[in-house]
Amino acid sequence: MPMTRPSRAQTLLLSLAAPAVVFALYMALIWAPDERTLGTVQRIFYIHVGSAWNAYLSFLIVFLASVGYLLRRQASLDAVAVSAAEIGILFTTLTLASGSFWARAVWNVWWTWDPRLTTTLIMWFMYVAYLLVRAAAEGEERRGRLAGVFGVIAFATVPLVHFSATWWRGMHPNIIQTQGGTIRMNMDPDMIVTMVVAVVATTLLNAALLSHRVSLEHVSRRVAALRERVRLEVES
Amino acid sequence: MSVLRAVAAIIWKDLRLEWRTGEAILTPALLALLLLLVIVFGLPPGVARQEGVLTASLWTALFFAGTVGLARTFARERAEGRLWGLLLAPVDRSAVFLAKGLAAFLFLAVVALVTMPAFFGVFGQSLGAPLWRWGVVVGLVLLAYAAAGTLLSAVAAQLRAGEVLYPVLLFPLLVPVILAAVHLTDALLTTGGWEREGVWMHMLILYNILFWGVPYLIFEYVVEV
Numbered sequence: 001m002p003m004t005r006p007s008r009a010q011t012l013l014l015s016l017a018a019p020a021v022v023f024a025l026y027m028a029l030i031w032a033p034d035e036r037t038l039g040t041v042q043r044i045f046y047i048h049v050g051s052a053w054n055a056y057l058s059f060l061i062v063f064l065a066s067v068g069y070l071l072r073r074q075a076s077l078d079a080v081a082v083s084a085a086e087i088g089i090l091f092t093t094l095t096l097a098s099g100s101f102w103a104r105a106v107w108n109v110w111w112t113w114d115p116r117l118t119t120t121l122i123m124w125f126m127y128v129a130y131l132l133v134r135a136a137a138e139g140e141e142r143r144g145r146l147a148g149v150f151g152v153i154a155f156a157t158v159p160l161v162h163f164s165a166t167w168w169r170g171m172h173p174n175i176i177q178t179q180g181g182t183i184r185m186n187m188d189p190d191m192i193v194t195m196v197v198a199v200v201a202t203t204l205l206n207a208a209l210l211s212h213r214v215s216l217e218h219v220s221r222r223v224a225a226l227r228e229r230v231r232l233e234v235e236s
Numbered sequence: 237m238s239v240l241r242a243v244a245a246i247i248w249k250d251l252r253l254e255w256r257t258g259e260a261i262l263t264p265a266l267l268a269l270l271l272l273l274v275i276v277f278g279l280p281p282g283v284a285r286q287e288g289v290l291t292a293s294l295w296t297a298l299f300f301a302g303t304v305g306l307a308r309t310f311a312r313e314r315a316e317g318r319l320w321g322l323l324l325a326p327v328d329r330s331a332v333f334l335a336k337g338l339a340a341f342l343f344l345a346v347v348a349l350v351t352m353p354a355f356f357g358v359f360g361q362s363l364g365a366p367l368w369r370w371g372v373v374v375g376l377v378l379l380a381y382a383a384a385g386t387l388l389s390a391v392a393a394q395l396r397a398g399e400v401l402y403p404v405l406l407f408p409l410l411v412p413v414i415l416a417a418v419h420l421t422d423a424l425l426t427t428g429g430w431e432r433e434g435v436w437m438h439m440l441i442l443y444n445i446l447f448w449g450v451p452y453l454i455f456e457y458v459v460e461v
Contacts, residue, residue, distance in 0.1 A: 070457050125408040132404060136395035146391050149458050150405070153387065156450060157409050160443060164412040167435050 010211050017204035024050070024194075024201035032194040041105040044098050046194055050202030051094040052120070057206065058088030059127065059155060066151035069144050075221065076214075078144035081151060083213035085130050087206060092124045115165035122161050126154040140221070239334075242327040246335030251342070259312070260305035260343040268301035268351040276358060290359040291421045294352065299381070299414060300403075301351075302344055306385035307402040309340050310393035310459075319393075323459060333386065333455045337448070340389075341382035348374055365424040373424060376440045377417040383447035384409050390458045416440045 006014070028046035035042035065081035068074070099117060104110050111117065133150045137143035187195070254260050275293045276284065283289055313319040322332050352374075356363070363370060388406045392398035416436040423433040430437050451458075 070454075122408050122411050125404075129401075129405045129408060132401055133391065133395065136397060136401055138396060142394060145457055145460060146394055149391060149454055152454060153409065153450065156446065157412070160412040160439070160446070161408075164415045164439055167439075168415055 006212065006215070010208070010215070013204070013208045013211060017201070017208040020197075020201035020204050024198045027194045027197050031190075033188055033190050035191075038106055041102065044102045044105075046198040047202075048095060048098040048102060049195055050198040051091045051098060053199050054202050054206045055088050055091035055095050055120070055123070057203070058084045058091060058210075059123065059158070061210070062088060062127070062130070062151045063155035066148040066155075070148045070152070073141075073144075075140065075144070076218075078140075078148070079214050079217040079221070080210075081144075081147065082131075082134060083210055083217055085127050085151070086213065087209050089124065089127050089131070091202075091206070092120060092127070095120055096124065113165075113168065115162060115168070118165035118168070119158065119162040122165075123158055126157070130154060239327055239331045242325060242331045243335040243338070246322070246332065247339045247342070250336070250339035253312070254339075254343065259308060260340070261346050264301040264305040264343075265347045265350050267304055268297045268347060269354055271297035271300060272351075272355060272358060284359050285361070287426070288422065290355060290361050291418050291425065293359070294355045294421065295414060295417050297355070298344075298348060298351070299407075299410065301347065302381060302385065303403045303406065305343055305347070306340055306382070306389055306406075307392060307399045309336055309386050309389040311389065311399055314393055319459070329459060330452045330455050332459070333390070333451045334448075336390075337382050337386040337451075340386050341379055344378045344382055345375070348378060361425065363424075364426070365428040369424060369429060373417075373420045373430065376437075376444060377413060377420075380413045380416075380440060380443045380447060381410065383444065383451070384413070387447065387451050387455070387458070390455070412439055412443050416443070 024046070028043050032043065032046070034040055061084035062081050065077045065084065069077040069081060096117075099120075100110050103112060130147060130150050134143055134147045137146050250260075272293065275296065279289070310319070313322060323329065325332070385406060388402065388409070392402040392405060395401060416439045419433045419436045420430050420440070423430050423436075
């Protein structure tokens with residue numbers, strides 16, 4: 001019997017994620033120092049990095065759950081895949097939007113064909129297509145299988161898209177650089193702390209959203225199964 | 237039945253079917269020429285001979301027109317349970333993918349061969365590079381396109397209104413191929429070789445390896461019955 005109420009773990013996750021997001025917003029918007037040349041606009045960065053990291057994390061989860069579903073055929077893995085895909089699109093949209101605002105203020109354009117921007121945009125298209133595959137497939141088994149196949153192909157193509165976009169054009173600021181084997185960050189220590197807090201908070205939010213969305217998926221499948229049973233009984 | 241004989245048999249079947257219907261060569265070729273017209277109508281006068289216009293128009297038309305034929309690669313097997321027949325054949329299913337992919341490549345190659353002269357004529361450009369170099373570049377691009385297109389066609393054939401969805405599923409995956417095609421064509425037109433754009437040659441080869449290779453692992457799951 002699938003859960004219809006949030007489990008204790010889910011409640012705990014949500015009660016961690018909610019204050020963490022508020023705290024991260026406080027740090028990003030008030031506590032962190034102003035950037036010397038970009039000024040207050042630079043604060044978009046914290047939300048941007050948090051979203052971008054979670055977008056990639058979500059699509060990695062889609063990939064792993066898809067491979068798992070194709071090999072094991074457990075409906076719960078497919079439920080994880082669809083949930084992570086939706087959340088991934090949400091975070092990708094946030095990444096694109098926040099990046100766009102930042103670009104308008106700093107580069108004076110809403111959009112530029114930088115490799116990371118291009119890759120993120122193409123990824124957004126891929127996972128919207130992933131949801132379209134799901135919407136157009138009939139039958140639970142077929143939906144899971146075709147979406148799983150598409151989820152695997154899409155994820156395998158992302159690195160190629162990124163390389164091509166890099167060779168095509170490049171101008172995204174590189175905050176993290178490697179110098180002589182050591183990783184260097186071109187940032188104030190307070191900014192690094194804020195960034196880490198923002199990333200942790202959005203990841204907690206991601207986990208909370210994912211667990212609730214998976215439960216919702218189980219409930220909606222159960223409803224569909226019940227409806228089907230009623231239909232069969234009425235017909236017979 | 238050996239894999240090679242099975243592959244040859246399926247390709248031969250597709251070629252005969254094409255000879256009778258013309259849906260994978262004739263229709264896309266006509267559409268590519270119509271797209272050429274649309275593009276020329278859309279361009280301001282005097283732009284046609286500028287650098288880059290031929291490249292952009294050629295690949296826009298070929299990639300779009302190609303989907304019309306590619307989308308049917310597997311959809312056409314659905315009627316009269318033909319897909320069942322293919323899948324029940326006592327060969328590895330990846331042989332079915334290989335055969336359908338190669339047939340799709342042949343159709344795309346013919347479409348390119350008959351329509352490309354029109355593009356060069358309309359935009360008043362000469363080849364600028366030896367014919368074999370054009371063959372290598374266009375061949376590799378169309379091989380990559382055929383592999384990704386065939387794989388996605390097998391997915392789309394099992395979806396409601398799959399042929400409508402098909403381009404939306406396919407084009408995001410094709411981004412590396414489109415960028416490579418454009419850069420290599422520009423290099424051929426301006427320098428007579430691809431040395432300047434060597435990375436794109438590598439990308440194209442890598443993409444081909446990935447999209448002809450991955451189906452060996454995954455095609456079993458695509459066409460389950």
